[in-house]
Amino acid sequence: MSSSDHSLRVLVRKLESIGPLSAEERQAVESLPVKTRVLEPGHDIVNDGDQPSHSCLVLSGWVCRYKMLSLGRRQVLSFHVAGDIPDLQSLHLPLMDYSLAPLTRSAVAFIAHESLRELTATFPGLAAVLTRDLLIDAAAYRAWLTGLGRRSAYERLAHLFCELYLRQQAVGLAEAHRCPLPITQMDLGDALGLSNVHVNRVLKEMRGSGLVTLRAGTLVIEKWPELAQAAEFDPSYLHLRSGHAV
Amino acid sequence: MSSSDHSLRVLVRKLESIGPLSAEERQAVESLPVKTRVLEPGHDIVNDGDQPSHSCLVLSGWVCRYKMLSLGRRQVLSFHVAGDIPDLQSLHLPLMDYSLAPLTRSAVAFIAHESLRELTATFPGLAAVLTRDLLIDAAAYRAWLTGLGRRSAYERLAHLFCELYLRQQAVGLAEAHRCPLPITQMDLGDALGLSNVHVNRVLKEMRGSGLVTLRAGTLVIEKWPELAQAAEFDPSYLHLRSGHAV
DNA sequence: CGCATGGTTGAGGCTCATCAACGCCCGTGG
DNA sequence: CCACGGGCGTTGATGAGCCTCAACCATGCG
Structure with missing residues (x-):
């Protein structure tokens, strides 16, 4: 089920904010097969403990990562907008250690891990950009950690x-x-x-x-x-x- | 300047706690060229804003990542022991967004980014384990974030x-x-x-x-x-x- | 011995949480 | 059309958890 409406352009735009893409790479990203869904708040996308076979690209709306503790305590770990792939790490780390949920009505595109593996194997430049994206994520955690602590x-x-x-x-x-x-x-x-x-x-x-x-x-x-x-x-x-x- | 005393075994041990290594991969890791140093607390290893050309493997002692704010406020982001490579991400993200410092007298081995690139290009299995290590790092950030927040x-x-x-x-x-x-x-x-x-x-x-x-x-x-x-x-x-x- | 570093304890105060009430907006159904 | 209800924002009162400051103690080292 390919995207006929170029919804993957938000991903191209995001990746280009991280590093340059060749025309071929852009093309390859845009022709990734995806399944698009519209989700409402209150219905999680992925849950802590899951082992998903797809990752989730945000097309519109706002999505957050979060973890729950006892007594209803919730910690939101990050906010995500169009272009983000919040659970990209599940490609390399099968077990989810947090949950993913829409905060507003959101459109998301599910991309099979298999497709991503194929993509990165074919285009090492894209693999490098995606790795950079994961590491920028970690840098944001560090900034948040500093905020919460101090x-x-x-x-x-x-x-x-x-x-x-x-x-x-x-x-x-x-x-x-x-x-x-x-x-x-x-x-x-x-x-x-x-x-x-x-x-x-x-x-x-x-x-x-x-x-x-x-x-x-x-x-x-x-x-x-x-x-x-x-x-x-x-x-x-x-x-x-x-x-x-x- | 190769390690004559097999100090890199701590790295092998750490990597094997993440994923299995072949005999060749073990051998390749152990023969990485490194420069070993003993460092005292109070003397940073790398600083926020640097663009290091080496990453730092902890051989012994305790090392931490941290960020500073005004008025002397400090946030420690993680603790590291023998086997950890706290600034491994500088291989893909040149600019440091935090500092690295020993908390006790520590022995560290500096590994040139060039050597690491060569290693991962030759052994994709090792590249995968190192990627997993980076992502486990991010998982620890999430756990800490939850603690600090809630x-x-x-x-x-x-x-x-x-x-x-x-x-x-x-x-x-x-x-x-x-x-x-x-x-x-x-x-x-x-x-x-x-x-x-x-x-x-x-x-x-x-x-x-x-x-x-x-x-x-x-x-x-x-x-x-x-x-x-x-x-x-x-x-x-x-x-x-x-x-x-x- | 004297000093430095880090651990321990007390007093007082500030930031932020909790609980509770109320208002606003908006969607829904009678 | 209006009554109702739910979600969210707003405000006040009270108190818990943790900070700051300050002093003192324990240990190790030159």
Whole structure:
């Protein structure tokens, strides 16, 4: 079931934000066989403990990785937008150690591991880009870890906003000074190790200081320099190819 | 400058804890050219922002990854023991986004990226094992992230102890119910997002409840089941080949 | 012996969690 | 068309968990 509507272009765009692709490589990516689905929040894509035979490319909407603890405690590990393949690592590490779920209505394309193996065997350049993508992922974990361990609630939110803006900009999903952020304050809290109540209070404070406004699923960054400074944000961990002027 | 004393056996042992190696692969790893050094705490191995041309294999002692923030805030991202190559990712991601430092007097072997590239080009099986190692690293980040975000101080310490015990057991560094842990309470705090004072208090509490004792650089696990339960510890994220009975 | 490093303990305070109530928006069904 | 309900955002009150500061102790080393 090939994609007739070029939905795989979001993947090409993402990979090109990481490293250059040849025309052949672009072509090979775009003709990957996929199964497309539209998913609603509340229905997980893959679960902790699974051994999936496909990986999941996000085509639209927002998806997150998360882990659960007792007493309903949830930790969101990352957010994903169009172009991301959050469970790419299951190609090399069969057993899932986290779950994957849509946070909004999302379209995803399932790509068989077999297809990916064939692709990377044929195009070592693509294999290298995908490896880089996995390692950039790890760099993002390091940044989040630093935030959870040593940043205040205010700094954590500021840092997350910087990251999400730049990542979306890199794949053409952001406008000047604004980008989509259609997730609940609960989800933000679960990502930042905070309660939804406290997220709300910090957002109010940020709004008051005129740095950032989050409303109706849109993030508006009014003062990028101040925001980046408050977050001690250094974009190098995203390892983006392009500059990121705002 | 080859290793005359087979110091690379620690690497073989580590890689075999991840996946099987053929005799040729073992031989190839053991004959990697390396430069060995002994390093003292306080002198970083690699720094945030560097673009190293070598990766660093730990031969003995304890090494950590860390990131710094303003006001002296430090976040330790991982601990490493003999057999680990903490900055292996610099082979694919040239720019370091964290620093690497010894926590005790440590012996390390520097392996040129060029040598590693040659090795993985010749032995795809080794390339696969190294990739798996990088991804297991990411799994550990996820476990730590969950701890920092959603676990109490007590649970975080318990979880860390479980991880460090099993990882050392996997490469033959642990005895029954005990293993080395020669790092300061300050370092533990910087890893767990806690102050050294609070680490001290929680350790006292654990000692009191008879679960775990940490003294003179040795961790003694008196009640593994209770400890693992308190931590909600699930070892699957370590993706070890062997079972891990205690 | 004196000093440095790291471990231990107490007092007080701040950040953030929890609980609870209320308002808004929007979809749904009578 | 309106009543109802659920999800989400907002606000207040209270308290737990952990931090900071500061002092003191134990150990090891020159």
